[in-house]
Amino acid sequence: MSRPLRALAATLIGVGTAVSLTGCVSTTLPGSAAGADKLPPSITKDKQLKVALSPDFPPMEYRDDKTNALSGVDVELARALGKKLGLKVIFEEQRFDQLMNSVATSRVDMVMSGISDTVERQQTVDFVDYFKTVGRLYTLPKRAADFRGRQDVCGKKLAVSKTTDYYGQALEFNKKYCTGAGRPAIRILPTDSGAAARLQLEQNRADVAIQGGENLAFFDRTEPGRFRAVLQPLPAKPFAVVVKKDDKAMAALVTKGFDKLWADGTYQRILKESRMSYGATRPTFNGVKN
CATH class of the missing domain: 3.40.190.10 (Periplasmic binding protein-like II)
Known part of the structure; x- marks a missing residue:
C-alpha cells in the first residue's frame, strides 16, 4: 500500500469536498447486534489489542526520524480506539507482505497499516473501512x-x-x-x-x-x-482495518470504537492535524463491492 508540494494539501482537500467522501453511513454487521458490546474471546482475558503494522508508510505509520518513536495517523487512531474500548494497544511491526497472513492466522487481532479494502482480499479477511485515500x-x-x-x-x-x-x-x-x-x-x-x-x-x-x-x-x-x-487524482479507495475472516465480534468491536471516535470528534481531529480531512468516512464493513 502505499507514498508534492504544499499546494497539494489544499488540492486534496478540494478533491475530498468534490467527491463527498465524508458522512458515509455505517454498515450493519450480520448477526453482530446481540454481541456488539462484548469483547471477542481472543482479547477478553488480557484486555490487549494486538495491532500489526509496517511502519514505512508516512504519514500513516512510520518511525520518527528524530525520536525513532512509532508515529502516524494509524498509530494515533489505533491508540485512541484502544482507549475508547478500554484496551491496551500492543503494536507488532512486520513486513507489509506478512500482515494479512498474520491476522488470518490469529497471531494478531487486527492490522492497521494503510491497507486497501478490495473484493479479492475479502475472500480471505474482513475489513472495516475508515479512510478514503486518493x-x-x-x-x-x-x-x-x-x-x-x-x-x-x-x-x-x-x-x-x-x-x-x-x-x-x-x-x-x-x-x-x-x-x-x-x-x-x-x-x-x-x-x-x-x-x-x-x-x-x-x-x-x-x-x-x-x-x-x-x-x-x-x-x-x-x-x-x-x-x-x-494530472487529476485517481479514483478514491478505502483504507481499512483488517480482521480475521468471519470474526464478526472483532469487526463489530472495531466499528463501535470508530463510531465513538467519530461522535466525540477525536477521529476528525487526528485527520485534521495531518491535513487529511478530505478522506474522513464513517466505519463501513467490507464497503467495497466491485
Whole structure:
C-alpha cells in the first residue's frame, strides 16, 4: 500500500469536498447486534489489542526520524480506539507482505497499516473501512511540465509498489488511457515499496510514479519541493482495518470504537492535524463491492 508540494494539501482537500467522501453511513454487521458490546474471546482475558503494522508508510505509520518513536495517523487512531474500548494497544511491526497472513492466522487481532479494502482480499479477511485515500501520479518538479494530460504518461516508465492497490490502478490507467486508446503502453516498474518507487524516480530510472496523496502531502511538509503531483487524482479507495475472516465480534468491536471516535470528534481531529480531512468516512464493513 502505499507514498508534492504544499499546494497539494489544499488540492486534496478540494478533491475530498468534490467527491463527498465524508458522512458515509455505517454498515450493519450480520448477526453482530446481540454481541456488539462484548469483547471477542481472543482479547477478553488480557484486555490487549494486538495491532500489526509496517511502519514505512508516512504519514500513516512510520518511525520518527528524530525520536525513532512509532508515529502516524494509524498509530494515533489505533491508540485512541484502544482507549475508547478500554484496551491496551500492543503494536507488532512486520513486513507489509506478512500482515494479512498474520491476522488470518490469529497471531494478531487486527492490522492497521494503510491497507486497501478490495473484493479479492475479502475472500480471505474482513475489513472495516475508515479512510478514503486518493492516489496521485507524481514526478520530480523539473519534469512536471511533461505531464499536462493523461496521454503524456503513455510510453513512459512508471514506478509503483506492487504490494499496494496503486499497482492495480496503474494497470487500469494504462488500459483505459494508453493501450485501450491506441497509444503506447506505459512501462510499469513494480517495486517492493513506495520508498523504492520514489528512489526509481529520483535516480531517473522512472519518469513518473504513483503514491497516495496523503503520503505526498507529508513529504511536502517535511521536504518541500521534493516531488510534484501531476494530472487529476485517481479514483478514491478505502483504507481499512483488517480482521480475521468471519470474526464478526472483532469487526463489530472495531466499528463501535470508530463510531465513538467519530461522535466525540477525536477521529476528525487526528485527520485534521495531518491535513487529511478530505478522506474522513464513517466505519463501513467490507464497503467495497466491485
